[in-house]
Amino acid sequence: MEFTEKQLQILEIAETLFAAKGFEGTSVRDIAEKAGINVAMISYYFGSKEKLLEALFKSRIGSVQVRMENLIKDQSLSPLQKINLLIDEYVERVLQHENFFKIMVTEQLITKNPSVLSSLKQLKLRNVELITQLIKEGQKKNMFRKKVDVVMMVNTMIGTVWQTTMNRDFYFELHPAPVGSTDSANTILIKRKLSIHIKALFKVILTHEA
Amino acid sequence: MEFTEKQLQILEIAETLFAAKGFEGTSVRDIAEKAGINVAMISYYFGSKEKLLEALFKSRIGSVQVRMENLIKDQSLSPLQKINLLIDEYVERVLQHENFFKIMVTEQLITKNPSVLSSLKQLKLRNVELITQLIKEGQKKNMFRKKVDVVMMVNTMIGTVWQTTMNRDFYFELHPAPVGSTDSANTILIKRKLSIHIKALFKVILTHEA
DNA sequence: ATAAAAATCAAACAGTTGTTTAATTTATTG
DNA sequence: CAATAAATTAAACAACTGTTTGATTTTTAT
Known part of the structure; x- marks a missing residue:
């Protein structure tokens, strides 16, 4: 699970939003806005919203x-x-x-x-x-x-x-x-x-x- | 909390769907389809999707x-x-x-x-x-x-x-x-x-x- | 400095969302 | 039976969804 600095920053913001509003309740635009990036960057970095969630799980569980x-x-x-x-x-x-x-x-x-x-x-x-x-x-x-x-x-x-x-x-x-x-x-x-x-x-x- | 027969039937189906896919993950059309009713009936009976959830909580908690x-x-x-x-x-x-x-x-x-x-x-x-x-x-x-x-x-x-x-x-x-x-x-x-x-x-x- | 690669962007895409409308059917009441 | 009310419908509404495109900027490597 090797993530770039930028990816980790996005993951962290996604984490707080998913926790506060749920995965379905959080839009990729919510994440992009709070991270100060363009919406397209999420697809660019992770492929999809779904894969962003997978990345979050892999990143967090791996470190345990x-x-x-x-x-x-x-x-x-x-x-x-x-x-x-x-x-x-x-x-x-x-x-x-x-x-x-x-x-x-x-x-x-x-x-x-x-x-x-x-x-x-x-x-x-x-x-x-x-x-x-x-x-x-x-x-x-x-x-x-x-x-x-x-x-x-x-x-x-x-x-x-x-x-x-x-x-x-x-x-x-x-x-x-x-x-x-x-x-x-x-x-x-x-x-x-x-x-x-x-x-x-x-x-x-x-x-x-x- | 007095609910009609029809309302209770809708609540029950909404309950199973919310449990399986979450509130945000369930669309009013999902509920309507599974209940065999028109989408508009949900607004008609409960006012909104949000109020449907409130109704579900009131109905279930009240009976405890x-x-x-x-x-x-x-x-x-x-x-x-x-x-x-x-x-x-x-x-x-x-x-x-x-x-x-x-x-x-x-x-x-x-x-x-x-x-x-x-x-x-x-x-x-x-x-x-x-x-x-x-x-x-x-x-x-x-x-x-x-x-x-x-x-x-x-x-x-x-x-x-x-x-x-x-x-x-x-x-x-x-x-x-x-x-x-x-x-x-x-x-x-x-x-x-x-x-x-x-x-x-x-x-x-x-x-x-x- | 130049070419290639990577990153970023605004805009558009096609679907889906919850809700409302206005017309129509069904049920109720006098 | 006629008039009124309640229930149901298909269609339209605007807003939002995740994702893609193609152009533009920035970074990297030569």
Whole structure:
């Protein structure tokens, strides 16, 4: 996935617009205008609006996998520590790329684009595989219980993070932050809350007998 | 919200199309064709495509609240039993109206429609209020721990159910059901899995000290 | 400096969008 | 049955859609 500087700039603007108005709700003219370029440049650079979306997925998903892979190999950490790090990593990643996650969630339900769908499926598989491996390691060392439904566990993590992130405003209406607190301070708060919450849930799923 | 028979029929078809292709991705001609009516009838009955969406939200959300309300008053049930019933109720409801939930989730992120947004907010508030009340009851009877983050708890329930429902196909690719099993059999399986899983999580959240 | 390649542009393209119009059919009512 | 109202229709409306064209400018390489 090699993209030029110009392409990356267009992708970034497309990302914010797709997140705010949806893929179908965003016109190529919207993107061109906000990027300060001519409409024709989108076809010129990406071929089509559809292929622009594919490029966005390839670009964003490609940059994810690396750090996770190294986690498994680390011998100095216990299985539970690894799981906890994985949770932190995931929470961090979603909140850092909120816009792309919006697009992922909304688009995976309605797109028929085979390239996008296969990117998503590959990502999901990788997630499950990775956690499965971590859990097996913990089971071998008798630190985790035997029967664990990995898919359900992943669903809880992804779902909770998703639901919390997308309803962040609602949360702060119910739990008003101190006046004058910045948006980024709130983000940190949400991150910590999510991390603690999910770690507690996972610990139970993994260690308590049913 | 009083709708005629004809209006309800149109709403139902619009619901399936919005769920499959998104609101922006569905044209009024798509709806008219599938409903076997003239395009003009949609403006005639609802005023506009936008108001059709509002009508859909009002119609579907309005029919939700009733059963939940009665749950609280029931004196014969323990707080935990009530929570468990609430979980069953919620899982049941989402899986029964899968299409509408798809629309809810995708549209709440991108719509600027004030009527839709306010319907959604009202629904969320009601959910949190209800569970808060149930939890307070359990705390008074010293059956639940003192500090419970209700919003986070609700997020875990909604998020898990959502994530599991929307990735149902993925789940059955990893855990193949017996050959010849029907779709509705799979739905029942998912319901049970979700129900058990979330009940276990909630029990921990509510009773274990941190 | 010159030729070739790449980038940018305004304009036009054919389709589709949601909505409205005005005519016609169907149903209701007195 | 006649008059009124409601429902339905095909056609037209202007605005917008993604994409292409062909000319023009800018950049690169010789």
